[in-house]
Amino acid sequence: METTQPSDLRPTSSWRLWAQRLLEYLTYLFVLAVAVSVVSEWLLPAALLVGVGYMVTHLLAYGRLVPKTLADGGVLVLALMALLSLAISAFPELTRPQVNRLLVGMVLYYALVRWADHPQRLGLVYLGFVATGLLLALGALISVDWSNHKLFFLPADLTSRLPQLTSDSINPNVMAGYLALLLPLTAGPLLFAWSSLGRGLRTGLMLALIVMLTILLLTQSRAGIMAAAVALLVLLALRWRWCTLGLGLLAGAGLLSVGFGKHYVVLDFLGANVSLGGFATRQELWWRAWWMIQDFSFTGIGMGGFAQVTELLYPLFLSPTSQPHAHNLLLQVAVDLGVPGLVAYLATLGAVVLMAWRARQALTAEPYLRGFASGLLAAQVALLTHGIFDAVTWGMVRPAVMVWALWGAAAALWLVAEGGVRGGLALPENSSHHLEHLEGCKMLSEKSMN
Structure with missing residues (x-):
């Protein structure tokens, strides 16, 4: 009998994984650009440009420009x-x-x-x-x-x-x-x-x-x-x-x-x-x-x-x-x-x-x-x-x-308190721990086979 896989555990396509990894680096770059723009205002357009790139990458990674919050x-x-x-x-x-x-x-x-x-x-x-x-x-x-x-x-x-x-x-x-x-x-x-x-x-x-x-x-x-x-x-x-x-x-x-x-x-x-x-x-x-x-x-x-x-x-x-x-x-x-x-x-x-x-x-x-x-x-x-x-x-x-x-x-505190968020897709309670548990079991099984 076929079993359906939970939506948050479905495999992600390779290009989406690459977009998610790129988004992580863009986050740090964007925060750095914002910090520098506070010191030197002439870099503010550069920070905005990085921000636009961040949102486009978020769209490629998660199908939404931004995560969902109550303030949208x-x-x-x-x-x-x-x-x-x-x-x-x-x-x-x-x-x-x-x-x-x-x-x-x-x-x-x-x-x-x-x-x-x-x-x-x-x-x-x-x-x-x-x-x-x-x-x-x-x-x-x-x-x-x-x-x-x-x-x-x-x-x-x-x-x-x-x-x-x-x-x-x-x-x-x-x-x-x-x-x-x-x-x-x-x-x-x-x-x-x-x-x-x-x-x-x-x-x-x-x-x-x-x-x-x-x-x-x-x-x-x-x-x-x-x-x-x-x-x-x-x-x-x-x-x-x-x-x-x-x-x-x-x-x-x-x-x-x-x-x-x-x-x-x-x-x-x-x-x-x-x-x-x-x-x-x-x-x-x-x-x-x-x-x-x-x-x-x-x-x-x-x-x-x-x-x-x-x-x-x-x-x-x-x-x-x-x-x-x-x-x-x-x-x-x-x-x-x-x-x-x-x-x-x-x-x-x-x-x-x-x-x-x-x-x-x-x-x-x-x-x-x-x-x-x-x-x-x-x-x-x-x-x-x-x-x-x-x-x-x-x-x-x-x-x-x-x-x-x-x-x-x-907003981040609220989303974590409500069960977590990743890219605007609300995860069920303890789903991140479930994913970590699955990864741990996989590693243990590989070691036992070896």
Whole structure:
């Protein structure tokens, strides 16, 4: 009697096997190209070209351009709106780099989903994020432009002694925005898997956390520090329910400030930075962004054109200088890509949160990965909290692809927790172990015959 072979165990044609092997090498090449493009923006088109080659190879290897995730619909609409943004932009030379960066981030999202298909690789992805945060923090000592940087609770000459050795300086608020995303991610496994981590790994993670936190405080970014604080409180609440009281007290303090009419003082303090005088200036930018959304609701104005369109159609009166973005994440997405782009962005973010939450709930037997998933959830809180007052995590700066890397890690965690993935084809639970068992039996039988 004939027996049918399970779909995931059927032999694969030789050319598909060669495509799968090539895809593995292309993954490393693409990640390297993305990393180099963060340092040198002129290599961004090369990274996009490698990304296109990666997707074509994925199609040959698995019959799909990308693996399946819950965020696919939102990502597709975002990609289409980005291309439309480039087509309608009055400043294509400004729009093209941001569109390229957005598309590269999307390919990076799917590359991580396909590559990190088992716990060991997910652990490497986590360590990669920690190493990235540590490199950013240490690099800040020689790359951040500390000039005219007003310190509000540290000695005024503290950062003046730090050398700037790079020609392309980094704004302290940009550095703070990305450190705020990586801080809770680094802290996740420390809180959830302290006893199961080796002493050396615990020490390394603690040192990385201290370095990142120190640099974040040195940036004096109100939005960055607030985002990191809220995200860490959320992470503590995920670990110990009684810590939810801290979130409640924080929310209560906010309500009390509104009730006693002190909210404007708090917002003015949080909204001030070197280029913006205070909350009133930020409000002016938000109103300009709102008017742009009303006037260009379907297509947006085109990525990267905020400063030029503001000067031409919506002049500023309170801001001392021209502003490159709306200083609000969701407003900036809607300004760049229109209301459809904002809906797609929120849908993608919501799908990422759902995948991270489901992974966290399913990985109860893996405290290390559960802590990773919890850190990713807290990172999304940091993203939205920081996005109230800034938009540097969207597309106008080179490290913006990091957000897509975080989202890809969340999707990979969910797929592994649900049973694994390879090329968009969901594998049954323990199927990878079944394949390994079959290979082991084959090797044993060959040895016994010999």
